[in-house]
Amino acid sequence: MKHLVFLLEEESAKALLENLLPRIFQNITFKCIPFEGKSDLEGNFVKKLKGYNVPNTFFVILRDQDSADCYVIKNNLKEKCVDASKPDTLIRIACQELESWYFGSLVSVEKVLNISNLSHYSIDKRYRIPDSIVNPKQELKKITNQKYRQVSSSREIGNIMDYRNNTSKSFNVFIEGLKRIIE
Amino acid sequence: MKIEQIKIKNYKAFKNATMHDVPQMCVIVGANGSGKSTLFDIFGFLKDSMTQNITVALAKRGGYKEVVSRNTKGPIEFEIKFRESGKSELVTYHLAIGLENNQPIIEREILRYRMGSKGLPYHFLDFSRGKGTAVTNELFYQGDIKELKREEQTLAKTDILAIKGLAQFKQFPAAATFGDLIDKWHVSDFHINQARTTKDDGYAEHLSREGDNLALVTKFMYEQHNDLFNSILDKLKKRVPGIESVDSKLTDEGSVLLRFQDGSFKDPFLARYVSDGTIKMFAYLVLLYDPNKHPLLCIEEPENQLYPTLLTELAEEFKEYSNVGGQVFISTHSPDFLNAVELEDVFWLVKNAGYTEIKRAKDDSLIASLIREGDKMGYLWKQGFFEGVNPR
Ligand SMILES: Nc1ncnc2c1ncn2[C@@H]1O[C@H](COP(=O)(O)OP(=O)(O)O)[C@@H](O)[C@H]1O
Ligand SMILES: [Mg+2]
Numbered sequence: 094m095k096h097l098v099f100l101l102e103e104e105s106a107k108a109l110l111e112n113l114l115p116r117i118f119q120n121i122t123f124k125c126i127p128f129e130g131k132s133d134l135e136g137n138f139v140k141k142l143k144g145y146n147v148p149n150t151f152f153v154i155l156r157d158q159d160s161a162d163c164y165v166i167k168n169n170l171k172e173k174c175v176d177a178s179k180p181d182t183l184i185r186i187a188c189q190e191l192e193s194w195y196f197g198s199l200v201s202v203e204k205v206l207n208i209s210n211l212s213h214y215s216i217d218k219r220y221r222i223p224d225s226i227v228n229p230k231q232e233l234k235k236i237t238n239q240k241y242r243q244v245s246s247s248r249e250i251g252n253i254m255d256y257r258n259n260t261s262k263s264f265n266v267f268i269e270g271l272k273r274i275i276e
Numbered sequence: 277m278k279i280e281q282i283k284i285k286n287y288k289a290f291k292n293a294t295m296h297d298v299p300q301m302c303v304i305v306g307a308n309g310s311g312k313s314t315l316f317d318i319f320g321f322l323k324d325s326m327t328q329n330i331t332v333a334l335a336k337r338g339g340y341k342e343v344v345s346r347n348t349k350g351p352i353e354f355e356i357k358f359r360e361s362g363k364s365e366l367v368t369y370h371l372a373i374g375l376e377n378n379q380p381i382i383e384r385e386i387l388r389y390r391m392g393s394k395g396l397p398y399h400f401l402d403f404s405r406g407k408g409t410a411v412t413n414e415l416f417y418q419g420d421i422k423e424l425k426r427e428e429q430t431l432a433k434t435d436i437l438a439i440k441g442l443a444q445f446k447q448f449p450a451a452a453t454f455g456d457l458i459d460k461w462h463v464s465d466f467h468i469n470q471a472r473t474t475k476d477d478g479y480a481e482h483l484s485r486e487g488d489n490l491a492l493v494t495k496f497m498y499e500q501h502n503d504l505f506n507s508i509l510d511k512l513k514k515r516v517p518g519i520e521s522v523d524s525k526l527t528d529e530g531s532v533l534l535r536f537q538d539g540s541f542k543d544p545f546l547a548r549y550v551s552d553g554t555i556k557m558f559a560y561l562v563l564l565y566d567p568n569k570h571p572l573l574c575i576e577e578p579e580n581q582l583y584p585t586l587l588t589e590l591a592e593e594f595k596e597y598s599n600v601g602g603q604v605f606i607s608t609h610s611p612d613f614l615n616a617v618e619l620e621d622v623f624w625l626v627k628n629a630g631y632t633e634i635k636r637a638k639d640d641s642l643i644a645s646l647i648r649e650g651d652k653m654g655y656l657w658k659q660g661f662f663e664g665v666n667p668r
Contacts, residue, residue, distance in 0.1 A: 124660075125660075126659045127659060128659075137651075137655070140649040140650050140651045141646065141649075143649045144642075144645045144646035144647070144648060144651060145642065145645070145646065146642060146645040147642060
């Protein structure tokens with residue numbers, strides 16, 4: 094059985110993944126390590142790569158793009174992974190933020206927050222392409238009337254999200270990457 | 277004296293747990309309800325048993341049936357291993373308490389250690405149900421086992437500890453040290469608002485459990501240990517900007533007021549108008565600079581109300597106390613506090629099927645390995661490494 098370690102930018106990603114992943118993958122064990130934001134993640138994840146002494150561990154780094162250049166972010170992280178002798182670490186970027194993935198599945202947000210008709214925003218031209226929304230966290234708060242809560246809503250979304258029908262490209266790339274490691 | 281191991285059976289949430297390799301400063305983390313306060317209370321229980329008897333100690337805690345681990349009959353057992361000093365022999369004190377005809381009785385009480393490094397463990401005291409044998413001429417650590425004299429003894433009652441009830445033990449170093457540790461054991465569960473209260477004039481040398489006699493101890497320190505008092509002030513000034521001095525003032529009505537002088541103003545502030553953090557820092561300094569150190573000091577969650585950066589220095593202060601004074605046990609939830617302590621210092625409590633397990637951070641190979649790579653205890657605690665590798 095493979096063991097995956099997720100190095101995450103913050104608690105909300107952990108809340109999502111801890112509930113979502115067991116629904117998708119039954120043949121893994123995993124551990125989510127939340128950092129306190131990007132700079133904590135970037136500055137300290139190498140210690141985990143080096144110190145995590147559990148055999149058969151694969152690492153996955155997930156961070157938000159936050160308007161930085163995807164390519165630069167990835168290369169920078171990749172370099173550190175290679176230096177830490179963990180070149181096969183999967184590096185994935187949520188474009189722009191974790192909440193972009195929720196825009197990719199507004200039906201689940203609608204259910205979790207008990208707001209009717211939220212999903213009609215997915216045909217709104219401002220939100221149609223989740224990964225292109227500039228400030229998805231702010232936007233999500235706006236369209237949910239501030240009902241969206243980063244950690245608790247993420248947890249609940251993880252429980253019910255239809256991961257096969259998410260319109261966020263970066264979400265699908267993330268899941269595909271995991272499948273490749275696991276299967 | 278230093279406690280090396282604590283074994284507990286059937287005491288509240290501790291159905292069967294052992295704490296090995298207890299360090300000089302022992303930091304205990306664990307979720308709410310995991311048993312941190314209960315662990316400290318073992319010493320409170322022993323103290324009540326020693327100063328009074330086990331019936332009282334149990335009654336104070338709701339009676340035998342409340343105290344014994346749920347779904348077990350007992351006996352409640354404690355086994356504490358300690359050394360008088362770094363190189364001396366390991367001494368074991370063992371106590372088992374059961375219930376008979378609805379009366380708590382001491383099923384067994386043993387004090388044992390080896391005579392010489394190769395000898396067999398020798399029971400210097402071995403009692404059961406009020407009867408037993410005790411050595412009357414302890415030849416502490418040296419001498420020939422054959423020279424030991426043993427006597428049958430009967431205690432006045434079956435709920436009295438032999439270690440207390442037999443007068444001759446007062447001269448036995450091992451028993452005396454242990455008795456002293458239990459007697460002078462102290463727990464600090466500081467409550468800011470208690471410390472702010474005004475006290476009737478009186479006398480107090482030691483800070484109380486909740487800190488409500490802070491004004492009186494301040495007066496005592498100022499009058500009797502002025503040097504120490506000044507070093508407390510120096511430390512306080514460095515940590516709390518603006519504070520110039522602290523004093524206790526006796527009012528015409530005969531009560532003692534604790535006052536803090538801020539350098540920016542002419543008149544001092546009464547304790548009740550001073551910030552939580554300032555009072556707490558001052559109180560800990562008073563506790564730690566006590567001229568008569570406690571051989572065992574337990575501190576409940578020191579982090580509350582303190583500015584995170586102060587916690588590092590406070591951790592150093594506790595460490596210092598444990599080096600020059602007695603052993604220190606600290607319960608905490610604070611990542612900032614944990615970041616300031618060493619791998620070897622940390623234990624954690626976790627409930628498994630209703631009962632508490634004691635884990636030692638150093639024995640967790642993953643935690644130890646991450647620390648070697650430069651990680652810190654507080655981050656690992658926060659990131660969930662103390663629960664085991666797999667969250668599910
Ligand atoms: N007789 C008993 N048997 C089993 N568990 C008990 C018993 N008495 C109390 N407890 C449990 O012990 C815990 C008390 O823990 P406590 O020491 O106050 O925790 P902490 O200080 O870590 O918050 C509670 O969870 C309580 O349910
Ligand atoms: Mg407690």
